[in-house]
Amino acid sequence: MKKPLENLNHLNLQNLKNEALHLTENFGDNLEILHSGKEKASKLVGELLQNFKNRKNKPQTDDDNKGLTVPLTMTFLGGGSFGTAMANLASRNGCDATLWVRDKRTVKAMQKTHINKKYLPDFKLDKRLKFSHDLEEAVKGKDIIFVAIPSSGFREILQKIAPFITSQVVISLTKGKETFALMSEIIKEELPNVAFGVMSGPNLAKEIMNNMPTATVIASESEAVRHAVQVALHGAFFRVFGSDDVVGVELGGALKNIYAIAMGMAGAYEVGDNTKAMILTRALAEMSRFGVHAGANPLTFLGLSGVGDLYATCASPLSRNYQVGNMLGKGLSLEQAVKKLGQTAEGINTIQQVHEKASKDGIYMPITHALYDIIFNEQAPFGVALDLMEKGFRSDVEFVMPHDKVNEDLK
Numbered sequence: 001m002k003k004p005l006e007n008l009n010h011l012n013l014q015n016l017k018n019e020a021l022h023l024t025e026n027f028g029d030n031l032e033i034l035h036s037g038k039e040k041a042s043k044l045v046g047e048l049l050q051n052f053k054n055r056k057n058k059p060q061t062d063d064d065n066k067g068l069t070v071p072l073t074m075t076f077l078g079g080g081s082f083g084t085a086m087a088n089l090a091s092r093n094g095c096d097a098t099l100w101v102r103d104k105r106t107v108k109a110m111q112k113t114h115i116n117k118k119y120l121p122d123f124k125l126d127k128r129l130k131f132s133h134d135l136e137e138a139v140k141g142k143d144i145i146f147v148a149i150p151s152s153g154f155r156e157i158l159q160k161i162a163p164f165i166t167s168q169v170v171i172s173l174t175k176g177k178e179t180f181a182l183m184s185e186i187i188k189e190e191l192p193n194v195a196f197g198v199m200s201g202p203n204l205a206k207e208i209m210n211n212m213p214t215a216t217v218i219a220s221e222s223e224a225v226r227h228a229v230q231v232a233l234h235g236a237f238f239r240v241f242g243s244d245d246v247v248g249v250e251l252g253g254a255l256k257n258i259y260a261i262a263m264g265m266a267g268a269y270e271v272g273d274n275t276k277a278m279i280l281t282r283a284l285a286e287m288s289r290f291g292v293h294a295g296a297n298p299l300t301f302l303g304l305s306g307v308g309d310l311y312a313t314c315a316s317p318l319s320r321n322y323q324v325g326n327m328l329g330k331g332l333s334l335e336q337a338v339k340k341l342g343q344t345a346e347g348i349n350t351i352q353q354v355h356e357k358a359s360k361d362g363i364y365m366p367i368t369h370a371l372y373d374i375i376f377n378e379q380a381p382f383g384v385a386l387d388l389m390e391k392g393f394r395s396d397v398e399f400v401m402p403h404d405k406v407n408e409d410l411k
């Protein structure tokens with residue numbers, strides 16, 4: 001049987017080469033402008049130009065491939081905006097990438113047009129990217145399986161792929177929560193023998209498709225898994241950082257959706273920048289508090305999967321969670337907002353899960369409870385916001401000074 005990730009050490013060259021070809025073909029002139037005279041131009045861009053500038057417009061020959069071994073093989077489950085964006089990135093990086101989509105007609109259309117008409121209609125996908133609706137064919141014998149299915153269908157898809165899993169690594173790209181379970185916990189329950197990881201960060205799909213630089217975090221207890229994902233996805237526009245705090249990274253991605261809804265709502269009420277900063281910072285306090293309760297390291301929330309993703313999602317009208325919050329703030333009902341969005345907004349479900357868990361375990365999550373009251377108990381936002389402001393004296397960063405130390409001498 002093939003060992004997992006056996007061709008990993010050979011991929012860097014393949015990866016670099018394909019990235020460089022793509023860059024020089026599509027952005028050659030801009031890269032040269034960026035490179036020339038700019039000390040800050042990245043080392044990678046410099047190396048790529050050095051190695052490949054003479055190859056511009058030169059067709060690939062068999063000689064070019066000498067000494068290179070087969071690329072990593074991988075499948076992305078879920079043909080929404082994120083699964084498509086990540087599959088496209090991997091394919092551009094030279095990986096043998098397949099996008100699995102449940103709808104046969106969509107697959108046929110994508111094979112023909114290389115466009116994901118429903119979720120990313122404005123983008124032509126890499127011509128080497130493969131498409132499949134056959135789960136067995138898509139999963140069998142691959143090195144890595146990335147799962148970009150919304151949390152509501154996550155367990156079900158793992159159950160479906162279980163018969164085809166041998167030595168594949170499984171990576172969750174999903175930023176949500178099932179009832180009382182994180183995606184990593186579902187992987188452990190459904191596929192107890194696989195090596196796995198979770199990936200999360202400020203990764204708005206449309207920005208990635210537009211080659212706007214960003215970064216993400218791959219979290220796994222396995223160094224080989226972290227390295228494999230870095231090799232597969234790391235490129236000139238997408239840096240992949242590593243972490244071994246799986247729970248912390250995963251919770252950063254799931255919890256920030258709650259606060260993106262809050263910020264969308266705040267945007268509808270045209271609150272000031274001080275207010276936005278306060279919401280964002282207290283959101284981070286809630287996230288890290290909830291994370292620590294679940295066994296995460298609070299410092300993880302200072303990283304890309306914490307404050308990075310929180311900022312991106314709370315500040316961007318591209319975020320579907322922000323959009324839902326904004327529509328709610330403008331007076332639409334939840335049903336109307338979700339229908340109008342027509343895509344996944346994980347935060348709605350996450351608010352309910354976290355509200356329930358925090359109430360049960362006594363975790364102080366005032367913003368989450370406030371949102372729950374507004375959305376599910378139909379309480380007036382203004383009154384709820386006033387209540388939030390009257391929560392009494394508390395410590396700013398409880399990991400520096402615990403809350404029970406506030407005004408301790410006066411007690």
Ligand SMILES: NC(=O)C1=CN([C@@H]2O[C@H](COP(=O)(O)OP(=O)(O)OC[C@H]3O[C@@H](n4cnc5c(N)ncnc54)[C@H](OP(=O)(O)O)[C@@H]3O)[C@@H](O)[C@H]2O)C=CC1
Nearest residue numbers: 078079080081082083148150153174175203204205343344
């Ligand atoms: N979009 C983004 O910018 C980012 C999203 N994420 C996360 O990635 C996950 C997926 O989001 P995203 O791609 O944006 O979602 P979308 O709403 O864009 O698409 C969801 C996709 O999943 C498919 N799907 C839904 N349920 C099932 C199921 N039970 N079985 C098989 N396929 C299913 C849908 O198929 P169909 O069209 O047939 O309904 C669709 O292809 C979410 O957890 C999200 O939080 C993470 C980072 C960035």
Ligand SMILES: O=C(CO)COP(=O)(O)O
Nearest residue numbers: 201202203204319320321
């Ligand atoms: O997670 C995301 C960006 O990192 C995408 O957020 P939305 O699901 O709110 O669009």
